[in-house]
Amino acid sequence: MSAQPESIVAARRIDSLRTPPFSLEAEQAVLGGLMLSPIAWDSVADRLVESDFFRRDHQLIFRAIGELAAKGQPRDAVTLGEWFESYQLVEQVGGTRYVLEIAASTPSAANVVAYADIVREKSVLRQLIDAGHDIAGQAFNPEGRDSRELIEHAEQQVFRIAETGARGRQGFVSVRQATVDAFTLLQQRFEHKGAVTGISTGFTDLDHMTAGLQPGDLIILAARPSMGKCLSSDAEIVLQDGSVETIGNLCARREGIVSTLRDDFRLDSASPSNYVDDGIKPVFEVTTRLGRRVQSTLPHPFLTLEGWKRLDELGVGDFVAVPRRLPTFGTGTMRECEAKLLAYLIGDGGLTGSTPKFTNNNVEIADDFAVAVREFGGVTLRSSESRPDMAASWRISRDQTSVGASRQAFADRLGEALDASSAPARHLASAAGVSAASITHWRQVKCVPAPATFARPCRVLAVEPQEVAPGGIDAARSNVQNPLTVWLESHGLAGHSAHTKHVPAAVFRLERNLVALFLNRLFATDGWATLLASGQSQLGYASVSERLARQVQHLLLRFGVVAKLRHRWVRCRDSRRTSWQLDITDAGSIETFINEIGIHGKQASVDAVSKAIAGRRRQTSVDLIPVGIWKRIEAAKGSMSWAELAHRAGVNDSNPHPHRRALSRGQLARYAMALGDRELADIAGSDVLWDRIESIEPRGERQVYDLTIPDTHNFIANDICVHNTALALNIAESAAIKSKRAVAVFSMEMSASQLAMRLISSLGRINQQHLRTGDLEDADWPRINTAITMLADAKIFIDDTPSLSPMDLRSRARRLKREHDLGLIVIDYMQLMVVPGNKENRATEISEISRSLKALARELGVPVIALSQLNRSVEQRTDKKPVMSDLRESGSIEQDADLIMFIYRDEYYNQDSASKGIAEILIGKQRNGPTGQVKLRFFGEYTKFENLGNDNYEGRFE
Secondary structure, eight states: OOOOOOOHHHHHHHHHSSSSSSSSSHHHHHHHHHHHHHHHHHTTTOOOGGGGGSSHHHHHHHHHHHHHHHHTTOHHHHHHHHHHTTOOOTGTTTHHHHHHHHHHOOOTHHHHHHHHHHHHHHHHHHHHHHHHHHHHHHHOOOOOOOOOHHHHHHHHHHHHHHHHHHHSSSSOOOOHHHHHHHHHHHHHHHHHHTTTTTTTTTTTTHHHHHHSBOTTOEEEEEEEOOOOOEEEEEEEBTTTOEEEEHHHHHHTOOOOOOOOOOOOOOOEEEESSSSEEEEEEEEOOOOEOOOEEEETTOEEEEEEETEEEGGOOOOOTTTEEESOOOOOOEEEOOHHHHHHHHHHHHHEEOSSSSOOOOEEEHHHHHHHHHHHHHHHHHHEHHHHOOEEEOEEEEEEEOHHHHHHHHHHHHHHHHHHHHHHHHHOOOHHHHHTOOOHHHHHHHHHHHHHOOOOHHHHHHHHHHHOOHHOOOGGGGOOOTTTOHHHHHHHHHOOTTTTTTOOOOOOHHTTTTOHHHHHHHHHHHHHHHHEEEOOTTTOOOEEEEEHHHHHHHHHHHHHTTTOOOOOOEEEEEETEEEEEEEEEEEEOOOOHHHHHHHOOTTTTOOHHHHHHHHHTOOOOOOOOSOOOOHHHHHHHHHHHHHHHHHHHHHHHSSSOOOOOOOTSSSSSHHHHHHHHHTTTTTHHHHHTTTTTEEEEEEEEEEEEEEEEEEOOTTOEEEEEETEEOOOOHHHHHHHHHHIIIIIEEEEESSSOOHHHHHHHHHHHHTTTHHHHHHTTTTTOOTHHHHHHHHHHHHHHEEEEEESSOOOOOOHHHHHHHHHHSSSSSEEEEEGGGOOOOTTTOSSSSHHHHHHHHHHHHHHHHTTTTEEEEEEBOOGGGGGGGOOOOOOOGBBHHHHHHHHEEEEEEEHHHHHHHHHHTTTEEEEEEEEEEETTOEEEEEEEEEETTEEEOSSOOOOEEEEEE
16 A cells, blocks of 8 residues: 555644543533433433543443433432442442532533533534544555445445434424414415315326325335346246246246245245246356355345345355255155165166166165165166176166066956956957957967057956056066166156266155155265364265256255255366265254264264264354344444343353354354344344355346245245335326426336336337337337337436435435426335445334435425335235235334325236226325325236226325
């Protein structure tokens, strides 16, 4: 780093010798006044906070006064002394003598407000000095950040000081002034003769109820979250029956129950309410430390400790949620011998030849394989390699000795059926369309009918085919294919080399015990249990087939076994070849594997690992809560010291090293219990673990799909947790085109071009799907041109910057207000906004956002429409119409909003609805008007709302 200018270095040296601005006398006078007067606290509580005091002892005294005031107790020197004694803080305030001196040296509390303003002013100056030093330091050492990021950081610091500096300055307004303002407004409304007094929505009945959108109002428009966050078509999703489907196939089939994550970080199941084909878009591949991969578009959100974040907000090193168990099993069955054979032949089988082959040196495994072959039936083992320097190998051929037995059984049962019918053989031959000689040959065990012919005599004799040929007629034929090969073909395995082997679809639908049996025998071939040189226990599995390795990783996850997948190069003779290795090192996962799965033929190694983990203290490097959790702990503890928190949590170390190291689940659970924090407890006991992003790579354009999941709006794809405007845009159209006012649209979910396309569709009445695919007719082009001409003259300004902060949005809106006659602001949607540096939970962040939007509406004197999501409770009721409590993070939003509207379409839930094409606008709150409902016509193909053409509002004042 280059040397700093001498003038700045000198200035800093001088600053270090200066005492930061503060007034000892003013601080003492404020504290003394608060002790002398029982009502003084009410005058300064909204002007000062603890950190406004410069001296530490003064901060503690102010805190004590505040706590006593909150309890309604006296705030004199005696009660303060007892408070300091109870918290063992007497020495930190210089003893009770100093408190008595402050009280004695303050003659009166009459001027306490003036003294408080002095203290506050000095505090603001100190904050400015600190911010200036921080800004200068970051400019000298940007650490890879560009000037734009540094300027934004500087603006945030100064703006935060400006906001807190204005605390308590507004005060009261006399009723005389308030009535003058009210009379002026009344005159304006009288001149309109009851017409719309604000910005018209463009909908007659809605305007009737609201008198238009009023300047300074915050309007919340809540509906289901929009779609447009997509996954590549080959993303795999586990269904409730255990089967694994690509999202492309699932959207084509349009049915299935998937896994989803609730707000309490627990897994649940849900049926998608919509299946979205979103065309071809650029996708990016996310790879995590555990080796999990998924391809998605940049807007697709992933779950982080700070909430759902779009992929374009994430980078290498960030942690995202992945399931730590996915206990989904089917009800499918197969014979145990079949489950074993699938595993053995996938692991050590040769499947490219006409005859399947098995190679293994372990005698116990070879014997078990032979038993499974015998139980399968119709095949026999033939040794094909027995040289000492080569592994033992067997070919599985058709058992010709069983053909004669099956043929004899067929002849006997056919004869019994003929005897029971009392009809002559020639009658059977004629009715079945075969020769009498054929029936004679069948009964003499000379031959058997072909499969196509076999069904006809069975129908004539009125018997089921399996009664005559229990093993199937093919078992009695000498020129049919090896039944094991046929069976492997049915599972899609025949002909596959080691690099393309995979787990058949049927295995994913099996019962739990059969999946465990399959994994047990699969690990018997290419798996291991070992103690590393470091003393660490490890289970592992390796394959040259990436697909197979990923499938095994997923099947282990169903048991709660977390395995890390990594790519390796292994030496093979004189060359190297690629390999995919699964490592299981987490003690809990190893114990689960041993108890529920095991490895046949390698019991001694498994026992050694089991003994090793039983004698060691449980540790994990896999399932840890990232360092970012300390922000939530710090917010939850408030002013409590770290030492006190450690004591309450039963942590031996009085310094838990906050913000420096990740936490185990047990440690976080103890902190959550000590703080009584439900959210921290949910994270500690969650069904997810936090996996580090290792890479994000572009993968070109792919066909993409999405699912709409009610309530939770997320689902599990590739074993990673992933997430899933029209009325507001129609109102923006009306304001810009009919009212000739400028409209600002902040779209954090859709790009400017996508919004423009939606406006063209709405104004020109052109099917959106046709616009998206370019499948347009000649009659569409004049309407497109007309819509574009109308939009060219409209003052609609679109900002599609993702994840805007309230400060950024405010500065851009102010600029637009100065440059144009801004009449309306639309925000899509408020849950996508962020508050940089927020250290508290999401509800607190939303509260700050809603307050900022309300302040913006009042400052600029324009209505602000903010779209908001609904929480999952609406889907759990029989009546799906939204109510106020359905707003996500509803408390602060409901408090700050002047008008809250919900959109409800009955046909969305009821396919046979009598209200098809009708949307109900439900007004849940209107600060200065009635609540009720308005009905509008909805055209889904244009995403356009229109008046019904008659009086359709039902309003009431509350």
